[in-house]
Amino acid sequence: MNLTAEEKLMYKVMTAIFESGSPISFKGSMVLKAFLLEAGYAEETRHTVDIDANWNSENPPLAEQMTGSLQKALEESGIDLAVSIHRMYGESVLPDLNWQIKLREKYCFLWILT
Secondary structure (H helix, E strand, O other): OOOOHHHHHHHHHHHHHHHHOOOEEEEOHHHHHHHHHHOOOOOOOOOOOEEEEEEOOOOOOOHHHHHHHHHHHHHHOOOOOOEEEEEOOOOOOOOEEEEEEEEOOEEEEEEEEO
16 A cells, blocks of 8 residues: 555654644544554555544633644644644534645645544
């Protein structure tokens, strides 16, 4: 199974966030793909363009707290991407916060459920 450049970047972003100690747990297709790679699964799987995660805290954090936490994690890991809010939680059916991380002319999305 081959990883695209975009998927490799998303794993770097996930690693940076994990190592920062932010109260975030990852889930979804990027986690499944990591398990499959680790297990030696060789067949190609569906390409993914987003990172799914949960913010684990008693109360939903302020947008500035989440933005600052994620941006700091990226900067401390030397990842030159900017974190911005695409849609604040409560503005959709799901109570989520969709972070938009700009990569050149493309965007990869980090969905964080609170």
